[in-house]
Amino acid sequence: MTEDMLARRARLMGPNVPTFYRNPVHLVRGQGVWLWDAAGKRYLDCYNNVAHVGHCHPRVVAAIAGQAAVLNTHTRYLHDNVLDYIERLTGHLGHGISQAIMTCTGSEANDIALRMAQAVTGKTGIIATDNTYHGNTAAVSALSTRRPPIGGYPGHVRFVPAPDSLRPVGGSVDGQAQAFAAHVARAIAELEAAGHGFSGMILCPVFANEGLPAVAPGFLDPTVAVIRKAGGLVIADEVQPGFGRVGSHFWGHDWLGFAPDVVTVGKPMANGHPVGAVLARPDVMGAFREAFGYFNTFGGNPVSAAACLAVLDVMADEGLQAQAATVSAHVMDRMRALRHPLLAEVRGAGLFFGAEFVLDDAMTPATAFVADLVEAMVARGFLLNRIGRGANTLKIRPPLVFSLENADSLIDALEQALRETPVAA
Incomplete structure (x- = not known):
């Protein structure tokens, strides 16, 4: 069989x-x-x-079936569900993040996040760790070191050594945070010298695909300071750590203790219904909407939004x-x-x-x-x-x-x- x-x-x-x-x-x-x-x-x-x-949670199943029996369309028409959900979701966020673009996948969300960084800075250089994964679009797959793109990695991409518990960057656990930040600073300098400039850095707050190294709150502080000094954006890919998985906090970035400019989410949002989103401050969203035309036929549809709302309800009630x-x-x-x-x-x-x-x-x-x-x-x-x-x-x-x-x-x-x-x- x-x-x-x-x-x-x-x-x-x-x-x-x-x-x-x-x-x-x-x-x-x-x-x-x-x-x-x-x-x-x-x-x-x-x-x-x-x-x-949980698989096939009855409240999520009922929300999907109930809404599918009434209406499913896209965000070029007005409907309440997507707005209700964005209000609910951003209510769990701080740092001035209050707006969202709904997508179907985390890959799409991360693709938009890279363009947001470009729109805000006017530059294209992006930094990621050398053992990560952020999705499948042409732009974000170039950030993965699992399989090099045809023709090699684009010139505007730089990788820095991923944090590691057993083989720490810089040679010691105590010095790893500063060593990690130093590699980011070096990558920024390379991007500026190459003419690409520096738009931002994307990372998972628990470095999940890197092997979940034993970093602690505050680890990223030196790196964030370097990014801010250079005028870049911090993009937190919360597809894996978000939505309460870290237990003590709703988001991985709040657990690690840093303020992102953009947050991307995906898999857990609707319990298996294909949903993703990119969340940002109004100034970042405004820059993106000015620089790029973007529309997603299925992103934010009423059925997906109903599933997302049901997940938040179940999380709270249970x-x-x-x-x-x-x-x-x-x-x-x-x-x-x-x-x-x-x-x-x-x-x-x-x-x-x-x-x-x-x-x-x-x-x-x-x-x-x-x-x-x-x-x-x-x-x-x-x-x-x-x-x-x-x-x-x-x-x-x-x-x-x-x-x-x-x-x-x-x-x-x-x-x-x-x-x-x-x-x-």
């Missing part, structure tokens, strides 16, 4: 379409934190931040941000108690966890071991994955409805998998 479906995918979707896991999982149903495959096997979803308030903080503390306690000869560090930010494995004192990534560990967990009915430059960090990112009982089931299974997964010689 799986082989037949893989062959059919290749015939209809082309080669190299990515799937998770060596034996791809054929999912047919979801509810809350649970997913079921075509054979009836149940999996605990420890990875999915799309189903933010206390999911507070639950994320409680469950996070419990998971971190249990992860710190894990013992394995290759386990170098465990890290967490709300319902976002990493466990990094290395082979030796030189911090050689234990890539193959972590790949085997992920497969061992999938075989036990737990969906998670791996991240980091060496793909040697176990990545755990469950929906916000993940409970203490779910957490114990996960760590119990992880302890068993660590005992039983062979360590290659």
Whole structure:
């Protein structure tokens, strides 16, 4: 069955379409934190931040169905839902951010954010870390180092070394924040010298794709000072850490303690309905609207906005941000108690966890071991994955409805998998 479906995918979707896991999982149903495959096997979803308030949450389903039965159109007509949602969402934001453009994906939102920085500064140079991901459009895919663009990276893009707990930028954990800022300052100087100028820097506040390094509030302060001095914008990509995932705060940038000029959001917004947004101060939005004509046929449609509103309602009514903080503390306690000869560090930010494995004192990534560990967990009915430059960090990112009982089931299974997964010689 799986082989037949893989062959059919290749015939209809082309080669190299990515799937998770060596034996791809054929999912047919979801509810809350649970997913079921075509054979009836149940999996605990420890990875999915799309189903933010749980798979098929009945209130979100009802909101989508109810609005779809009444009206669905776009923002060139007037409708209330999109305005109600922007008011609700920006109510969770500070720093003067009060306006939004609705999109269908985080990629689109990040693409607009880059153009906002260009509109405000009149320059094109952009900085990102050297181990990140911000989407699939031509502009933002040039910020990813996973696969170089055809023809090479554009001249207006500069990469700086990503922060790292085990291999800190600058050589020491204590000096990493200043060293990171120094690399940003150097990149700004290069962009100015090359004639592109500097428009801004885009980053994830928890450096999720970089491997979730153990940075602390205040880490970015020296970098923000450098960016501000150069006249650039700070763009916070909140697609992964936003919407209460960090537990203590609604946004990753508030947890890290910096004020962005632009915030981009996506996956968790509508619990699986395709929605994204870029949020900005009025002066930034005004500059963008003056410099660029932009319209998105499906962005901000009434059905998507209804789903977004329902997610905020569920989060508030079920206390999911507070639950994320409680469950996070419990998971971190249990992860710190894990013992394995290759386990170098465990890290967490709300319902976002990493466990990094290395082979030796030189911090050689234990890539193959972590790949085997992920497969061992999938075989036990737990969906998670791996991240980091060496793909040697176990990545755990469950929906916000993940409970203490779910957490114990996960760590119990992880302890068993660590005992039983062979360590290659």
